Amino acid sequence: MRPPLPFRLSTRLLLFNMLLVFLPVSGLFYLDLYERELLTQQEKGMVQQGRLLAAALGGRETLTAEDATALLGRLEARTESRLRIYGAKGEPLADSSRATSSPLPAVDRRYSADPGEEAARASPERRNPIYRLGAALFRFTEPLFAGRNSGAGSRGGPQKSGLPTALAAALSGRYGGGVERSPGQRSLTLHSAIPVRGVGGSGEVIGAVIVTQSTVRVLRSLYAVRLRIFEILLASTGAAILISILLSTTISRPLARLSAQAADLVDRRGRLRGRFRGLKRRDEIGELARALEALTARLEGHLGFIESFAADVAHEFKNPLAAIRNAIELLDGEGNAEEHRRLSDLALAEISRLERLLGSVGEITAIDARLEAEPTERVPLRDLVTRLVEGFKLRHPTFRFELDVPEEKLWTRANPDRLAQAFENLLDNAASFSPPEGRIALRLRSTETQVGVEISDQGPGIPAADRERVFERFFTSRPEGRTTSSHAGLGLAIVRAIVEGYGGSVRAAEGRLGGATIEVRLPRAPL
Secondary structure, three states: OOHHHHHHHHHHHHHHHHHHHHHHHHHHOOHHHHHOOOHHHHHHHHHHHHHHHHHHHOOOOOOOOOHHHHHHHHHHOOOOOEEEEOOOOOOOEEEEOOOOOOOOOOOOEEEEEOOOHHHOOHHHHHHHHHHHHHHHHHHHHHHOOOOOOOHHHHHHHHOOHHHHHHHHHHHHHOOOEEEEEEEOOOOOEEEEEEEEEOOOOOOOEEEEEEEEOOHHHHHHHHHHHHHHHHHHHHHHHHHHHHHHHHHHHHHHHHHHHHHHHHHHOOOOOOOOOOOOOOOOOOOOOHHHHHHHHHHHHHHOOOOHHHHHHHHHHHHHHHHHHHHHHHHHHHHHOOOOOHHHHHHHHHHHHHHHHHHHHHHHHHHHHHHHHHHHOOOEEEEEEEEEEHHHHHHHHHOHHHHEEEOOOOOOOOOOOHHHHHHHHHHHHHHHHHHHHHHOOEEEEEEEOOOEEEEEEEEEEEOOOOOOOHHHHHOOOOOHHHHHHOOOOOOOOOHHHHHHHHHHHHEEEEEEEEEEOEEEEEEEEOOOOOO
């Protein structure tokens, strides 16, 4: 079953990639900082204009309309601001937006003569579909950030300080500033009022200069910036979606296929019915698929081994059980005491054989299950094999043992009891094939990375075709006339399980004494 949508890897990738949209969005919502800075600089420029104009008009006893009109006339309308000059009582003297002969109203609130206003309303940026889409999204989300947008943008709200308030402040000798919404426009109208002082520059106020500008040029700059931000936002969103689709195709879907293969791998009875199919990809997902494929192959091989091992055990148990059954059935029939005793001995011998077989099966099963979990330590092979040979001499005094070991101890890392068990099995195997007074030789050798133990006997040897099979479980290779009742065919299999469990190897070869030689190789532990 697929996980819910919020928990899917593709959803998390999409959310992560949406971080690409964060920067343009944050720039959009913090654009008011840019607007405030522009308005601040605009107001500073208006104040400088007003101060220059007030300085040019100041130093007189009185300020007349002729003086004011003459000064504005010399400017020849080379200014982007509307300039108005008022007398000491607030009477209008001159206005840069009117002809000198036109009567001037007491206070003209209108801001006209800015050709950029109409151009701003017809700005190509505002007609752009991307701008319209971004503006709609901004209006939808703007209430969430209303608390942040309290700067210059708030100038458009109801204002107490308009033109009359600014004029009154200037006529009282202070700087006067005001802001108003331009009638029918998106822009604002800014007023900066500067007092004009009489003789001496610090005398009484003889008039006021008011500089008025619209924020239309600021708006045009903001329109261009907003359009670029909207374009970046749209491009970032598209890139995030495309990257998410790409990652979903190259990550989520292969993982989903691996999950589906895992679900179909085993049936209800626990049997393998499929295998992972390794991908040819060179990334981590390909490595995971190939590792799962190799794991499945090993699991399949292990299950096959268990099945074949169970079949071999059943086959090995079948013969002694059949012999025991036949002996019991014959005991129920007629016969003398000697015949009954022979049948009883046969049954007991087969029972002993079953006990040995069960013991060997339990031992090799325990090695397979617990060998890797058993503690290991550095083992001196010279001391180990010397002690084992001395013990064998006491149990088998008729054999002649030859021990060839170097002076150095030749360390390896293993469980000493398990390693002793492997070499005891090899010595038992050599003794079982050698004649009663035969020779058994044990030689210890080493290289820079390995230590080797060779055990040779004077038995009949192992045919070349059987030198690999002798390490298989329940396989025995004995010439005619030699009994196998005391052997279950698991001795050498136990040796191989132990040696390979410690990273070594074992093989059979032609013997130096005329019989067989078993060679064991183990990793050499550092001193």
